[in-house]
Amino acid sequence: MLSIASQIVSDSKRDIFPQAEKSFDSSKRDLLSVLLKANMSTSVPAHQRMSDAELIAQIPTFVLAGHETTSNSTSWALHSLSLHPATQRKLRAELFTLSSENPTMEELNSLPYLECVVRETLRVHGPVAFMDRIATQDDVLPLSRPYIDKAGKSHDTFPIRKGQIIHMSILAFNRDTEIWGPDAGEFRPERWENVPSAAGAIPGMPHPNLFSFFAGQTNCIGYRFSLVEMKALLFTLIRAFEFEPAVPKSSIGHGAGFIHSPIYLDEPERGSTLPMILKPVNKQEY
Ligand code: HEM
Incomplete structure (x- = not known):
């Protein structure tokens, strides 16, 4: 990972600073290019600049904090939808109300049931199970x-x-029956249409009742990006395929790592695994 990250940093430096520091390519807007440009800016005193080692260290952080979290959340969403075919059909019907194949962020955020499905996935299967302070x-x-x-x-x-x-279990909080009622452990996106008042006391982001991105000064820096990324992935996948479980529900469990990924309990040596049956969607039905 470190050697790949070093290569990415040196390639990016070459791309955005082709000749001299002042003539950088301002069209590059990916996260690393923005960071490199800010770091090289003449307005930043030398002692405040990140070293190459610090720049390189940002890449594994974003791979783990940004990629593993959202990809596992999306897997859990597909798993939950495969176990609840009526919910999956309801979501698909809403997704087909948009004619575009490439919706904008505003269009994705305008779909209320998609919002409920994403929030409910993060509540029941938040990929970060706990935080310590x-x-x-x-x-x-x-x-x-x-x-x-x-x-x-x-x-x-x-x-x-x-x-x-202080060990704080995000999952226990998100699934607390005293907050969410006796079916707190169940995947039921409709609950977000009528949030229990007890949930208003949860100090979460971006809504005060979701603890998955944590809270306070260091809460997740990528939560907005993550929410819209999950929506975009579900938009494309659910419009294209019907998802059915390929193994009994009891054969899928949580991995033991810091990021909760689904594992197939009959073959745990395979690591993160979620067997599924995908069938092309018959668009005439929608
Ligand atoms: C479902 C997706 C995600 C979940 C559940 C999640 C959850 C969290 C949590 C619980 C923290 C710890 C907050 C704290 O200590 O107060 C955190 C921190 C962080 N997250 Fe996320 N995250 C997700 C997606 C992302 C994405 C997409 C990015 C980047 C694009 C990202 C970048 C970060 C970074 C850099 C930190 C460290 C922030 C700091 O220490 O100041 N996360 N995230």
Whole structure:
């Protein structure tokens, strides 16, 4: 990965700075070219510029943070849709209301059921299962309801020591039955048409009730891109194919890695795997 990333950086530098620093090709707008140009700008003091090693390190970050997350989310969306054929047909019918084969971002964002399907996928199958934080100082965490300790004493705050690791399960939060109701673990996109008021307290992005991109100052930098990327992929795939499960639902599980990918439990040695049956869509039916 590092040798490929080094090659990409040196190729990009050559492409956008063909002769001298001042005559760069301003038409290049991919992420790396924009970063390289900003880094070379004369307005950036030398000590604030990224080194080549730092530039190269951005590439694996975006491959893991940007590619693995969205591609696995899309796989989970297809898996959920394959298990819910009526939902899949309803989504396809909405997608065929657009005549364009290449919809704009605004057109994709105008489709309400597609929005519900994407949000519901990220709620039930958010690819980042948890985040950890380390307390930089002693603190006291206020609780929404008290807990009873071993001695039977009630507490409405929780003391935190400096250096303590706080483990936050995104999936447990997203599937909490006290927030989402008894069917919290089920894939039901319609729930987003009437969000329970308890979900309003979740500190998430881009909606206050979705925790998958986390929250706070370092929340996911790519969430807008990711949402529209998933929509574009589903738009093309669901209009072209009917997706059916190729193996029983109980044979598909979550991988154990940091990014939750689907695995085929009968053959776990294959790594991320999702057997599916694809049939061409009969467009006359829509
Ligand atoms: C379904 C898709 C995605 C999910 C669920 C997701 C989730 C997350 C989460 C939970 C974090 C940690 C936030 C925190 O620590 O507060 C994060 C950080 C990050 N994400 Fe995403 N992400 C997704 C897609 C993307 C995409 C498409 C990109 C880039 C194009 C991206 C780039 C990043 C980067 C660079 C960070 C680190 C931000 C920082 O530390 O300041 N992510 N993401």
